[in-house]
Amino acid sequence: MTEKNPQLDRFFEIFNKLDKNRISDLKEFTNKFGINFNLFKDGSFIERSFPFDVIPRIIPQDEFKVLERGLQQRVKALNLFLNDIYSDQKIIKDGIIPSEFVFSSKAYRPEFHGVKTSKNIRTHISGIDLVKNSVNNRWTILEDNLRVPSGASYPLSIRQAYRKVYPEMFEQMNIEKIRFYPNKLMNMMNHVSTGGINVVLTPGRYNSAFYEHAYLAKQTGAVLAVGSDLEVIGDKLYLKSFNGSKTLVGAMYRRLDDDFIDPLEFHPNSMIGVPGLANVYRSGNIALINSIGNGIADDKGIYYFVPKMIKYYLNEEPIIDNAPTYLPYFADDMKYVLENIEKLVIKDVAEAGGYGVLFGYKMSSVQLSDLKEVIKREPRRFIAQELIEFYDVECFMNGEIVPRKSDLRCYVVYGEDIYVWTNGLTRYALESGNYLVNSSQGGGFKDTWIVE
Amino acid sequence: MQTQGKYLSIRSADGLYWIGRYLQRFEIIAKEGIKTFDLVIDVDKDAGKKFFNKLGREIEYKDSIEFFSKTVYFIETSNLFYLIDQARENATMLRDILDEDAFMFINVIYTALKEKDKKNISPKAIEELIRKLDSFWGRIFLKTQHGLVQMLIEFGQTVEGIDMKLRLFGDLESIMYDIQKLNTIGQAINSTFSPVKNLEGLTIDSVIYKINSCVNEIIRYES
Numbered sequence: 001m002t003e004k005n006p007q008l009d010r011f012f013e014i015f016n017k018l019d020k021n022r023i024s025d026l027k028e029f030t031n032k033f034g035i036n037f038n039l040f041k042d043g044s045f046i047e048r049s050f051p052f053d054v055i056p057r058i059i060p061q062d063e064f065k066v067l068e069r070g071l072q073q074r075v076k077a078l079n080l081f082l083n084d085i086y087s088d089q090k091i092i093k094d095g096i097i098p099s100e101f102v103f104s105s106k107a108y109r110p111e112f113h114g115v116k117t118s119k120n121i122r123t124h125i126s127g128i129d130l131v132k133n134s135v136n137n138r139w140t141i142l143e144d145n146l147r148v149p150s151g152a153s154y155p156l157s158i159r160q161a162y163r164k165v166y167p168e169m170f171e172q173m174n175i176e177k178i179r180f181y182p183n184k185l186m187n188m189m190n191h192v193s194t195g196g197i198n199v200v201l202t203p204g205r206y207n208s209a210f211y212e213h214a215y216l217a218k219q220t221g222a223v224l225a226v227g228s229d230l231e232v233i234g235d236k237l238y239l240k241s242f243n244g245s246k247t248l249v250g251a252m253y254r255r256l257d258d259d260f261i262d263p264l265e266f267h268p269n270s271m272i273g274v275p276g277l278a279n280v281y282r283s284g285n286i287a288l289i290n291s292i293g294n295g296i297a298d299d300k301g302i303y304y305f306v307p308k309m310i311k312y313y314l315n316e317e318p319i320i321d322n323a324p325t326y327l328p329y330f331a332d333d334m335k336y337v338l339e340n341i342e343k344l345v346i347k348d349v350a351e352a353g354g355y356g357v358l359f360g361y362k363m364s365s366v367q368l369s370d371l372k373e374v375i376k377r378e379p380r381r382f383i384a385q386e387l388i389e390f391y392d393v394e395c396f397m398n399g400e401i402v403p404r405k406s407d408l409r410c411y412v413v414y415g416e417d418i419y420v421w422t423n424g425l426t427r428y429a430l431e432s433g434n435y436l437v438n439s440s441q442g443g444g445f446k447d448t449w450i451v452e
Numbered sequence: 453m454q455t456q457g458k459y460l461s462i463r464s465a466d467g468l469y470w471i472g473r474y475l476q477r478f479e480i481i482a483k484e485g486i487k488t489f490d491l492v493i494d495v496d497k498d499a500g501k502k503f504f505n506k507l508g509r510e511i512e513y514k515d516s517i518e519f520f521s522k523t524v525y526f527i528e529t530s531n532l533f534y535l536i537d538q539a540r541e542n543a544t545m546l547r548d549i550l551d552e553d554a555f556m557f558i559n560v561i562y563t564a565l566k567e568k569d570k571k572n573i574s575p576k577a578i579e580e581l582i583r584k585l586d587s588f589w590g591r592i593f594l595k596t597q598h599g600l601v602q603m604l605i606e607f608g609q610t611v612e613g614i615d616m617k618l619r620l621f622g623d624l625e626s627i628m629y630d631i632q633k634l635n636t637i638g639q640a641i642n643s644t645f646s647p648v649k650n651l652e653g654l655t656i657d658s659v660i661y662k663i664n665s666c667v668n669e670i671i672r673y674e675s
């Protein structure tokens with residue numbers, strides 16, 4: 001079922017009058033400029049353009065305003081939660097979240113307990129994934145990404161081309177501008193910087209999102225660095241400049257997970273991190289964007305408690321819904337999950353990027369029975385969610401308009417204020433009926449227009 | 453806002469230098485390859501062998517088409533596709549500091565070569581790509597603000613130009629202007645750069661070695 005709104009009708013009114021050959025200009029742009037989201041398939045690196053669909057997702061401005069408030073509220077609460085978890089842990093002491101949910105999570109980093117972050121900000125950049133429920137017509141949050149959410153560069157890049165290829169759209173429709181994002185990012189880095197230059201740390205050329213790392217570094221004026229470009233001296237971090245000098249780094253937008261950022265502290269075989277970086281962070285001599293240990297707040301098990309966090313920290317009702325979620329950890333929920341498993345979506349809390357997601361209706365009775373056993377054995381490892389019927393988006397494929405499942409990742413930048421970017425990454429499944437839209441699962445993307 | 457290219461890591465400076473080198477080598481082998489192709493047709497069947505021997509490579513071919521195909525795709529580490537691939541790898545890593553259109557020109561040349569029929573590549577197609585490369589050089593050097601990024605690419609280009617001229621033509625006289633240019637850029641990048649001079653009496657190999665070592669005065673690899 002696709003969603004209709006007058007703004008989308010207006011888009012088609014204009015689009016249908018225009019030469020369809022213009023679409024190839026957009027495709028040519030992504031090829032020429034190498035706008036890639038690379039894939040690893042069967043152990044091989046595949047460099048590929050990120051599939052792009054010409055029909056934007058259109059969200060009416062008044063609807064987005066609600067999202068904006070809801071996302072600000074959510075990110076504010078998640079930041080408070082992280083500050084609390086790494087200090088007093090009041091939310092546990094007050095019985096809002098069972099301690100097991102925090103302490104058993106691999107993403108919780110007790111060795112960083114008590115470490116203060118610059119300006120008390122930990123969720124500098126959040127990517128919140130949402131879908132619009134076609135039954136109740138409300139937006140629903142599927143998950144929070146508070147570690148290294150990727151994707152913002154793609155709509156930024158394509159918008160640039162879109163304006164050149166379809167200027168009529170921007171003249172005739174009141175579409176929110178999106179170009180402020182890099183500026184917000186830069187201002188945020190400057191705001192939290194402990195003094196020194198800003199750096200974007202990339203795992204390197206063979207990372208799926210390398211294009212994005214380079215793009216965001218360029219747009220924000222930060223230096224793009226790999227681990228070997230940097231050196232810890234004492235308790236400070238420096239860029240090793242080509243002329244032999246060392247330049248102090250004050251803020252690092254790191255695009256690699258905690259496990260890999262410092263081989264002395266985390267994965268000892270990591271070749272892509274910076275030895276000693278964790279200690280610089282501990283000493284308060286660098287702002288890490290995002291902070292170490294944020295994974296505890298976007299753990300799929302913790303997701304269940306976010307509405308409770310909002311009430312606890314902000315004394316407010318959540319503005320945006322969570323998907324109906326069950327925790328087998330609780331006896332009642334376990335009973336419900338086991339009895340209704342065939343109609344639920346089961347998620348392994350340790351996985352991300354669309355991996356570890358099982359759809360009950362797609363599984364055989366033997367598989368379901370095996371899964372039940374694993375859930376009974378390891379209740380903390382899984383969450384179960386009702387399968388949400390969400391709106392399809394219209395895509396232009398092989399000359400015709402077809403419906404596809406899609407979600408929306410909204411980006412929130414927490415600096416001097418909490419800024420919700422008036423855009424986002426709309427991801428869609430390439431195949432009909434597929435619910436998995438993740439880029440790492442081969443999905444495509446669309447531009448997202450917030451229209452008055 | 454930090455000025456792009458103001459803080460360059462060793463890796464970035466090295467990458468820029470090698471973009472200049474690979475692209476210059478691409479251009480020279482492409483142009484000389486086209487001239488040699490013409491000789492192989494009906495003037496001197498062995499012209500292709502002589503050409504690559506000067507570059508320390510051996511090549512076998514039955515006719516001009518096969519010679520050209522090997523020049524573009526198959527001659528070990530000196531074929532055009534390899535060279536543009538290497539340039540593109542460096543450019544990809546440096547997209548944060550490289551002009552977007554400059555990256556695009558390299559990417560377009562790479563993609564065009566990747567998609568062509570490897571056995572029947574024509575000199576005409578390569579001439580077209582040389583024009584694209586001209587656009588790249590134009591994009592780099594005609595910028596009003598000639599910063600470190602441009603200078604490091606130009607430094608690499610100049611080193612490679614001298615290196616190739618010496619290997620192909622073995623004539624010290626022909627590189628004097630390039631040496632002057634190398635010294636000017638070297639000093640602009642690093643004021644302590646020692647100018648290359650007193651080449652008289654040196655063998656060609658010694659000069660090549662000296663020129664190739666210059667980069668160590670620009671980029672402090674050991675730090």
